[in-house]
Amino acid sequence: MLVVMHSTATQEQIDNVVEAIRRMNLTPHPLPGAIRTAIGITGNISAVDPRTLEVLPGVTELLRVTKPYKLASREMHPDDTIVSVANTRIGPGTFTIIAGPCSVENEEMILKTAEFLRSQGVRLMRAGAFKPRTSPYAFQGMGQKGLDILVKARETTGIGIVTELMDTEYADAVEAAADIIQIGARNMQNFSLLRRVSQTRKPVLLKRGLSATLEEWLMAAEYVMAGENYNVILCERGVRTFSDHSRNTLDLSVIPPVKTLSHLPILVDPSHGTGKRDYVPSMAMAALAAGADGILIEVHPDPDRALSDGAQSLDFAGFTKLLDKLRRLAEPLEKTVN
Ligand code: PEP
Ligand code: MN
Numbered sequence: 411m412l413v414v415m416h417s418t419a420t421q422e423q424i425d426n427v428v429e430a431i432r433r434m435n436l437t438p439h440p441l442p443g444a445i446r447t448a449i450g451i452t453g454n455i456s457a458v459d460p461r462t463l464e465v466l467p468g469v470t471e472l473l474r475v476t477k478p479y480k481l482a483s484r485e486m487h488p489d490d491t492i493v494s495v496a497n498t499r500i501g502p503g504t505f506t507i508i509a510g511p512c513s514v515e516n517e518e519m520i521l522k523t524a525e526f527l528r529s530q531g532v533r534l535m536r537a538g539a540f541k542p543r544t545s546p547y548a549f550q551g552m553g554q555k556g557l558d559i560l561v562k563a564r565e566t567t568g569i570g571i572v573t574e575l576m577d578t579e580y581a582d583a584v585e586a587a588a589d590i591i592q593i594g595a596r597n598m599q600n601f602s603l604l605r606r607v608s609q610t611r612k613p614v615l616l617k618r619g620l621s622a623t624l625e626e627w628l629m630a631a632e633y634v635m636a637g638e639n640y641n642v643i644l645c646e647r648g649v650r651t652f653s654d655h656s657r658n659t660l661d662l663s664v665i666p667p668v669k670t671l672s673h674l675p676i677l678v679d680p681s682h683g684t685g686k687r688d689y690v691p692s693m694a695m696a697a698l699a700a701g702a703d704g705i706l707i708e709v710h711p712d713p714d715r716a717l718s719d720g721a722q723s724l725d726f727a728g729f730t731k732l733l734d735k736l737r738r739l740a741e742p743l744e745k746t747v748n
Contacts, residue, residue, distance in 0.1 A: 412473040412486050413449040413463055423468030424449070430466060434458055439638070441487055446470075450486045452636055477671070479628040481635035482642070487673045493613045493641045496570025496589040498533045498748055500613075500643055501675045505736065505745045506704030508572050508590075508615075508677065509729060510535040511711075512719035513549060514556035522711050524563040526726050530733055531748060534570040534589070535563065536706055541718060542576055542596050549717040553580075557587040564589075572615060572706070578606045585610045595620050595647055595682075598630050608637020615677070615706070617645045624664060628672055644668060644676040645706055648683035657685020657722070660693050665700045681708035681722040690724060691732045698739055707732075 413427055424440065424447055431438035436453035451458075460472045477483045492501035500506045510523055514537045524535050539556025541549065552559070560571045570589035575581060576597065584591055590613045597603050598619035607614050614634050618627050631642045646665070648658025660683030668676045678697035680690045694705050710716045710723040724732065733747070740747045 411451040411455050411458070411460070412475055413451065414470045414473060415447045415449065415468050416470045417446040419447065419468030423466070427463065427466050427469060430463060434462075437636070437638075439481060439635075439640075443489055448486070450475075450481055452480055477628075478625065479632040479672075481640070482628045482631040482672050482674060484671060484673050489673060491640070491642075491673045491675060493643055493675060495613050495641075496533055497568075498570070500677075500703055502703070503745060504703065505698055505740050505747045506534065506677065507532050507733065507736075507747060508534040508536045508704065508706045509709045510537045510572075511716065511723065512681075512708050513538045513541050513717055514552050514559050514573075515717050517559045517562065519711050520559050520563050521566065523709065524567040524569045526711070527709075528567045528569055530730060532569070532733075533748060534572055535560075536572040536592070536708075538574045538592075538718075539587075540574055540576040540580060540584075542574070542594050543718070554583060557583055561587050575603070575607065578603055581606050581610065585612055588612055590615050590643070592645075593617060598622055598627065601633060604630060604633035605637060608634045608639045610639060613641035613643060614639060615643045615645050617647050617679070618649065618661075618664075620650050620658075622649070624667055624671070631672070631674060642674050643703075644672075644674050645679055646676060646683070646702075647679035647706075656683070656689060658683055660684060662693075662696055662700045662702075665697075665702055669701060675703040677704045677706050678702045679706040681706075681719065685722050687713065687722055687724055687728065690722065691728070691735065694732055695735060695739055698736055698743065698745070 428438040439450035541551035572590040574592040575584040595617040648660045651659040680693035708723040713720045713723040
């Protein structure tokens with residue numbers, strides 16, 4: 411349910427409605443807009459008599475939100491969400507580049523990558539310290555040591571850090587190290603993990619599950635937002651289909667419906683989406699053209715020697731070339747790449 415306040419409603423009237431919602435054992439979510447404030451309500455609203463709220467001073471109307479996801483829906487929040495992080499803003503008008511190796515492998519390659527990215531004007535670096543690998547014998551990531559290296563990279567270069575949290579046990583450590591906490595595709599419906607990150611105050615990059623529908627994905631975002639962490643960034647990384655010409659099928663057709671149904675920013679990961687570095691640039695360009703708010707892309711100083719996902723990683727020269735193309739394509743689309 412959504413309580414729409416009058417455009418002239420005072421802060422006191424807004425606070426009064428918020429309090430009334432709390433007294434009903436429901437959770438209020440004030441949503442300030444350009445013209446007026448609305449207050450989203452989550453919890454078991456079936457027992458609420460809407461008239462109790464309708465009669466309060468400053469209230470214009472009460473709207474029922476029809477979608478099962480409430481806070482993630484555009485019905486409740488008509489304006490696009492902008493996530494402010496690490497000297498940048500993810501959302502309308504911007505095409506955000508989050509680049510870096512699949513995994514933190516050692517300090518040298520991370521510092522080298524961070525310095526290279528900063529020299530290219532990139533503000534956010536991705537790299538996993540905890541890696542979800544299909545095989546238990548594959549490189550599992552450096553864990554806490556990897557996080558320490560990422561923190562050092564931020565301290566020395568000023569780059570923002572995006573890194574994956576795989577289980578609740580390491581939530582404090584990842585929250586401390588990251589500017590954005592990544593939830594991987596395999597954990598999109600790990601509800602205890604989603605609840606845990608809803609309690610952090612860092613933005614959450616929520617990858618789409620390998621076989622998740624759009625509704626399931628937005629419901630996963632809702633878990634994070636229900637805990638009052640409203641900074642969720644969606645990331646399309648390809649889904650499983652019968653196609654065998656690429657690692658996954660990058661579902662760029664999900665972008666327009668995401669934009670219609672939700673106000674959350676959406677990034678595209680062309681690296682996991684294709685699995686092959688030769689296909690990555692075209693899909694990155696296509697993501698920009700299709701209306702995505704940015705990309706999450708794997709870049710490695712020496713991809714052929716990478717400990718994970720080398721085949722889908724661009725080298726520095728390949729990345730520079732792509733960035734130049736993206737900047738040129740962004741211009742007529744009225745977006746700034748950074
Ligand atoms: C990653 O970004 O390195 C990763 C493991 O991605 P996904 O969860 O999409 O497989
Ligand atoms: Mn990877």
